[in-house]
Amino acid sequence: MTDERAGLREVSRRAGVRRVAELAGVSPATVSRALREGTPVSADTRERVRRAAVSVGYPLPARTLTVAVLARLPTRWFFAEAVAGVEAVLSAGGHLTQLHNVGDPASRRHFFDTLPVRGRVDGLILVASALDDAERSALDELDLPVTVVGGDMPGRPRVGVDDRAGARAAVRHLAGLGHREIALVSFDPYEACGRTTARDRRAGWADALAESGAAPGPVVEVGADVTAGDTAAGRLLSLPRLPTAVFAMSDEAAIGVARTLRRAGVEVPGRVSVVGFDDHEMAAVADLTTVAQPVRRQGELAARALLATVAGDTPADVELPTRLVVRGTTAPPR
Incomplete structure (x- = not known):
């Protein structure tokens, strides 16, 4: 019975590949190549095949994403905590984190002038860094999903506190x-x-x-x-x-x-x-x-928001609560 079911699944899979190939106007072999990362298929063909697969409910293989994280001071506590939250979510999903230090003016200027992430990443997470008009335009030109932690970029999902x-x-x-x-x-x-x-x-x-x-x-x-x-x-x-x-x-x-x-x-x-x-x-x-x-929770939620955006959703902004922690450095004045 097990062998019979496996055979039926294989016949169904082959039929599905042929149907996707017909809709996309390519061969079944091209369908297989287009649905695998890193294979020599044009971007247009890959996208056409993926759309055809989605339209008939053909299962798509899990896609490994690369996400660039822009952090001004990645070794400082706030930034390190936020990046740790981002990386935990991405790695759990089999995705990759690419960290960019945009701390000193020279490295920041070099990043926005050259945009080394172009064509190499699937999204960006901006950690606690406001952008000037030129920097914002540069990121917009990449046409990539962007999520913001602890800052603000109009039109992009934001995770932060009040x-x-x-x-x-x-x-x-x-x-x-x-x-x-x-x-x-x-x-x-x-x-x-x-x-x-x-x-x-x-x-x-x-x-x-x-x-x-x-x-x-x-x-x-x-x-x-x-x-x-x-x-x-x-x-x-x-x-x-x-x-x-x-x-x-x-x-x-x-x-x-x-x-x-x-x-x-x-x-x-x-x-x-x-x-x-x-x-x-x-x-x-x-x-x-x-x-x-x-802070770490903000990074986690920002990563989830970015993954949702890549998947075609429109995540809402998230504002997490703060709380006062009273310790020993405050008392009534003398």
């Missing part, structure tokens, strides 16, 4: 403790990676200040790493009067702020309270109050 709401929750926490002057350590608003995020988190800071009646403290525009936090704290220490609280747009910067203040003899949280954003893997070690966001 940065404004997260920042608002952080500053509400400080205002609720009784802090009346709350400083902001900001990303560089003119830097491509953080432009949208900096705008939204600054708006959340301003929202909470307006709600509570607290005064806006000094705004220090530096960057996102620990060294930037050190620099920001140095600038705050040079002021005639220290604010009693600081909201930093990243945990790395918040850790740098707290470290430098403590080295200068300023108690954290006794004299100054500090809140970060991300829930970086070192946030718990530093006992840092922060706003947690699910």
